[in-house]
Amino acid sequence: MEAIVTAGQAGRRAAADEVRAVLLAGGEGRRMGPLGTGRLKPLIPFGGTSRLIDFSLANARRSGLSEVLLLSQYEEQQLMDDLHRVWNSTRGFRVHFGPYDEAYRQLPADELPEKLPARGGPRERGTADAFLHKAAHVFGGRPSEILILHADHVYRFDYREMLREHRASRAALTIAYQRIERRYVHLFGMVEFDAGGNLTNFVEKPAEPSSDLVFAAFCVFDSACLQRYLERLDGTDWQHDISRDVIPAMLAGGERIRGHLVRGHWEDIGTVDRYLRAHLALLADPPTLPLDRMPLTVRPEVPRRFLSSAAGVRSSLVPSDVRNAGLVERCVLFPGVRIGEGAAVRDSVLLPGAEVPAGARIEASVVLEDGSVQPVGPDRPEDTSARTCPGIG
Missing domain, CATH: 3.90.550.10 (Spore Coat Polysaccharide Biosynthesis Protein SpsA; Chain A)
Incomplete structure (x- = not known):
């Protein structure tokens, strides 16, 4: 050693x-x-x-x-x-x-x-x-x-x-x-x-x-x-x-x-509520942890950056491979995320490969890899159930 x-x-x-x-x-x-x-x-x-x-x-x-x-x-x-x-x-x-x-x-x-x-x-x-x-x-x-x-x-x-x-x-x-x-x-x-x-x-x-x-x-x-x-x-x-x-x-x-x-x-990170709040704090000015001070182990070949204002993006951390036909605002996105036409996602975390269908409206949630949505409440177990993303099924 x-x-x-x-x-x-x-x-x-x-x-x-x-x-x-x-x-x-x-x-x-x-x-x-x-x-x-x-x-x-x-x-x-x-x-x-x-x-x-x-x-x-x-x-x-x-x-x-x-x-x-x-x-x-x-x-x-x-x-x-x-x-x-x-x-x-x-x-x-x-x-x-x-x-x-x-x-x-x-x-x-x-x-x-x-x-x-x-x-x-x-x-x-x-x-x-x-x-x-x-x-x-x-x-x-x-x-x-x-x-x-x-x-x-x-x-x-x-x-x-x-x-x-x-x-x-x-x-x-x-x-x-x-x-x-x-x-x-x-x-x-x-x-x-x-x-x-x-x-x-x-x-x-x-x-x-x-x-x-x-x-x-x-x-x-x-x-x-x-x-x-x-x-x-x-x-x-x-x-x-x-x-x-x-x-x-x-x-x-x-x-x-x-x-x-x-x-x-x-x-x-003990609860899903603290999980979401910790992510939103990454988007603050200044952030709790700047992007370049975090480990890079998930799809390290994909560049990321914080965008304060761009086409379809407001105050969010986004990977270069995102496909966004809607609006993401105050969100943290992992590589492989897809946002459908006219969809709006706010104050949320989107996990690797998550897809949001066209026209969906999502707030204060975690969008899982399979597209299901986990709304986040203040440390209450009843707020941690996942539901199908609007527009799926």
Whole structure:
């Protein structure tokens, strides 16, 4: 693995293999409605350019890491096959598949294993179980730090400064955090710090938030400390979760836990409502993430651009291969989209290959690959049913 150059210390290097980057990708996407039906949540398309999981992988590669360990359990082969095709063709960077890695390691990216070894052991009940069941891959080789990442977070970040601060402070754990509107804090892990930057309170999804700071869900653990707490909690009456069990146990145990402020955009895509709002924020002035700062993994050969005003387009992100005989306004379009004559689509996301029939009227929706329309409401399950696009059938 490549070396990470510590910022501001040109003569000193910390080997990247001292850091084990671990990507948690176990989501089924059930809260996403039809958008998540038949597809893994990490592979849900995002931003007209990529999939949700690609953001954390792109950040890891940009941070000088050459390998990320995947921890998943839901439809594992579908996810691993996809990541092998997309990411393991990248020179100097690959996704490690834990107990299944040997089946992929000797294959070029355009080839996939015919059969994987049978899964052993019980199903994981939470994120902490994934670390325990695959401990040989997480802690093997005795990495100094474990960098934990998630597969449904949209952000651009270089982890090197956070790693440098973690090492300099000799903390047991450094957590990323961000300030958000207090009305949304109940959806996240709330955190509070003392004047010296040490964590004093951590509450997962608090009913009555007392802070506007939230855990951004990526963090750096001292490897030995993490392993010790996992083994201590195993077999107890616990929730098998890093956030609900391990971090509170470390805080109660008096471990030094530091915070690292995330200054740029960060978003957890937990519901289809937040999915749509995150896309509309890409069209703002300025955008939450400019087009050239997002991963490009879906049809990378197709150019994209933001058009503020053009024939049939207003304030939308469009690919060069779009065929538009109607009007799109404040929309994000993936490659292969077709808009029929006289159709109007506003405040929506159109997935790869989606077709909108002539004369259709669509607002605040996700248009799926098969042309069905998923209207989006404010985090209400009843608003996530898909319907046939007007004019079809």
